[in-house]
Amino acid sequence: MRANKGAELLILSVAVAAVVSLEVETPKKKVEVAREYTATLPCTFRSAETSTDKDFGVWKKISSDKEFVNWYFDGGKEPPYIDTTYKDRVSLSGNPSSNNLTITLSDVTMDDNGTYECSVRMRHDPPVKSARMDLFVLVAPSIPECKIIGTAVYGHNINLTCSSQEGSPKPQYSWQRFDVQNQQKELTRAVASGGILTLKNVSADTSGYYICTSTNSVGQKSCNMTVSISPPSMNIGLYAGIIGGVVAAIIAIGIIAYCCCCRKRKDEMTEKENGYQPPQNEPVRIRGPAEEEIQDDEEEQREEDRWKQKPLMPPTPKPEVVA
Secondary structure (H helix, E strand, O other): OHHHHHHHHHHHHHHHHHHHOOEEEOOOOEEEEEOOOOEEEOOEEEOOOOOOOOOEEEEEEOOOOEEEEEEEOOOOOOOOEEOHHHOOOEEEOOOHHHOEOOEEEOOOOHHHOEEEEEEEEOOOOOOOEEEEEEEEEEEOOOOOEEEEEOOOEOOOOEEEEEEOOOOEOOOEEEEEEEOOOOOEEOOOOEEEEOOEEEEOOOOHHHOEEEEEEEEOOOOEEEEEEEEOOEOHHHOHHHHHHHHHHHHHHHHHHHHHHHHHHHHHHHHHHHHHHOOOOOOOOOOOOOOOOOHHHHHHHHHHHHHHHHHHHOOOOOOOOOOOOOO
């Protein structure tokens, strides 16, 4: 019997607590609104206690942890506090007397994205209770920027990139390809990852017209690019560099030759003005021995040879003179 009475008292106390306990609720956990439009952030509360002028409600953004609305339940005796950051953009569309703390936020921007918290404090029904909700500001994708990264030459890999600077929710990207006859073609040897399309081992068949579409729940925008694949022998940039170098060399040689001619002509004019005549170049003759000199030399050589061959004779004795 006592056990039954104890159970009944426990149930009764829980029921009373449930009736008295303060509850705060945000009927919508997610609010979506397009940029520059007005967002409504609903918040309601209920309690068994009657509110007094000492009770109040608060709105704050979780990321900044700063209260931007402070609302007393005094029947309007004291105006609500609104932070200067939200001044002229926040209006109190609810009524605390009706247990409603709903607010509206006009001209929303991307900075308004985030989680918001509505809190209520009642003196006779503690503690403070809160509820949260998320605000998503929707922005259509901006026109994406398309680029070709890599060398569009046979056998190479190139990347086509596509990126929107704006878009909330985050845009998704899709690709299409058309040939030179404007017929849609399958994306062969291609790998798509987000806003990047990788074309592998490109060839003439890769050439065509590519379209990238950036899409989210608000809208979509596109960009396009023309891909033209060239064989290695048609590397125009390389040939242009070579031709440019040759032309520059020819011009330099011509300038040097012109300067030399002008200098020579100037020197000749200076010599004529000074009356200087350069000596005539006469051929240099090398004189050999005369024929007579050659004959005399031969005669002397023969005479010398005869003396060498002739035997030496003793000198002839002179006759003595008798007195």
